[in-house]
Amino acid sequence: MKKLVLTAAAVALSATTSLAATEVTWWHAMGGELGKKLEEVAQKFNESQSEYKVVPVFKGTYPETLTAAIAAFRAGQQPAIVQVFEVGTGTMMAAKGAVYPVYQVMKDAGEPWDTKGFLAPVTGYYSDASGNILSMPFNSSTPIMYYNKDVFKKAGLDPEVAPKTWAELATMGKKIVDSGAATCGFTLSYAATWVGLENYSAIQDLPFGTLQNGFGGTKTEFTFNGPNQAKFWDGLKKAQDDKVFKYGGPGGAAESAPMFYSQQCAVYMGSSASRAGVINNAKGFQVGFAPMPYDDTVTKEPKNSIIGGATLWTLNGQKDKNVYKGVAKFFTYLSKPEVQADWHQFTGYLPITNAAYELGQSQGYYAKNPGSDIAIKQIMRGTPSDNSKGVRFGNLTQIRDLVDQQFEAVLSGKKTGQQALDEAAKQGNAILREFEAANSN
Template sequence: MKRFGFAILVVLAFALAFTGCEKKPTGPVTVEFWHAMTGKNGDMVAQVCEKFNASQEAYKVTPVYKGSYSDTMNAAIAAFRAGQAPAIAQVYEVGTATMMSAKGAIKPVYQLMKENKAKFDPKAYIPTITGYYSTSKGEMLSMPFNSSTSVMYYNKDAFRKAGLDPEKPPVTWPEFFETAKKLKASGMQGGFSTNWISWIQLENFSAWHNQSFGTKNNGFDGLDTELVFNTPLTLKHFETLYQLSKDKTFIYGGRENKANPLFVSGQVGMHFESIGGYGNFKANCKFDFGVARLPYYPDVAGAPQNTIIGGASLWVFGGKTKYEYKAVSEFFSFISQPEIQAFWHQNTGYLPITKAAYELTKSQGFYEKNPGPEVAINQLLNKEPTGNSMGIRFGNFNIIREIEDQTWEDILADKISVKDGLDKMVAEGNKTLREFERVNK
């Protein structure tokens, strides 16, 4: 009985310690960090957290793997609804508008850093990366974490075989299509393929040519944004892709990143994919390959502009204690340091989020052995971003991409013409934007 009484006392003591929220807890303040990184990238998340935990004693960040991007986001939202949100959640770029519109549910990063007087210089970050997660006034809402952008990969061996200069990849789209035809004529199954039709051939295509994807600066200035990408330029581009698919100069390999096997197996000579896929190609391609910038149409004024990012950022949830917020702000300062960023960048293939990390990596000679990532960074830094190339901020973004993917397949299968297809993407996309506006006004 005595022992039982003692146990009750211990439990009560603990309960007291935990209910007094604003009371300074004993021992390190622990915060949870929910993420969606698997394999090597998952190990790197753990290592970054370990480095932080070892660097000081007051705070502890615990990484928790929660499944795919959508699983992680859903888990965080469900946890928030149940009052159990983690302090930090990794959310993919298409979830940005959804997270932003949840006022009260999230703590904007610029506020968090200011309130906690953490080391934070918004100018240190690469504008095309932070811009994606900032308000149009430049206030950073979430902390960029793993960022990538789309680039062109090409098979140097295939170039040699087709009598092309492997050090001179095509720069413009007309040159690109000619090269693709030559590659096919040299005996390859096809000329080129692409992943992420929506992200690469629509969103990045628009930014790279400095044309609007949507009104209101691609949605940055309000929920009443509308899609406007069915321009003559996009039409010309898609018309060409469609024509080239008929004789297999262009091979469609599926949605998302499902077209990768076409490039790895040497069936096509050129391919569009995220720079995040660089490591995968390095490990699996049995040929010499190169990375080049996205092609552009030379008759478009201002092209090439800069490309936009993909990947995910870290969102901080509302309703946490000031100690937890302090811990998060310290963690964010920590991961923004050049050494940590360079470590992350060089081990995962994702881009560094600060210029200092890029310079550090360069001085370490990393790009001499891995020229690919530098091409991606230069693409992002090509020009000061404009309203068309800052990023995309749409509610129901997932649905919009789904509509684009589905309609694109219908175009290739001759169920709808290219022109009607693009108009349909815009019309249906706008419908879903209005639905989001209605709920989130």
């Protein structure tokens, strides 16, 4: 009887402890398998301690999640954490009073915060002019090349040798199409923006905008309409006319990856975070992995590629200040090598810490999974310059949409690459001035 009473008391105490856990709401933009993995990360944190409970809430696409968070903050109903894609960084930095910078969150909570432990290209993008990291790195990616080894072999190409330059890609692509091994040489997601123009500019060390691509302040102007970028767009138009390149659509180009899966296109360039999806969907053929091509007419030493993905921003305004202690504890948990390594290896996103990368090496993960470290080596290549550390502008989502429109005008033969990029820069600069005016107070 006594044992029964003690057991009941223990259950009651456990229930009380569970009820007392401080809830930390986390709005995110990950659906499908990635969303399930994200929820697993939160669940394991919750199981690791009893003081805090992270509650993940799916809010739709990245733009939808950012819009919802801004509206919620204005209404005083914001979450503690919101996942924001890299395109929204400039907007978040300009949201005065809304953001509780992660370096301050960790300091105020007394949690360890060693910025040197993170991958430099990742933290550099999300830091202010003083080097303070503003948001917690979580799911960072960079574009890489995926290619069909079987198609290469059918076309008489060495399946172990991927094209290194854009010129080699065009030549190989034409050989593939002419041989009948595939009907398309290559396709890209974000062809006009992130994978295409933005990373082309970075890898060739070409400026995308003034003031260090927007890192130096808001009074910046676009300079992506240089002669080399124009030549790049004209080259894609020619490749399309030669049936070597096939456009999958604007933005994330939902049609691009399926064209690779169906073996219609021999090469697909997209996010490193697509690795798991590519492997799972590439039925009946072997996939090769390689760095993004570079333009050897512009450079012989390609710079690092730039990041995509998202970080976790902490929002001000929580009435219960214990919530922020929970945020800090959760961020410490996310930084653990075993947590980061597991997330990176499952998703294809970059390991955000050096320790997570080293753990993967000691586990033999990269040796067992050839090509899985391509993205890491590519983004860590050389020393980032002002042109290769990324692009950070306000209202970049809107600007990317108009860049897509101008790129489509090139592909349809209505404009040359130079004409289209000049117009994109002009319209983009007008949007930047509107952003400045709206955030000047």
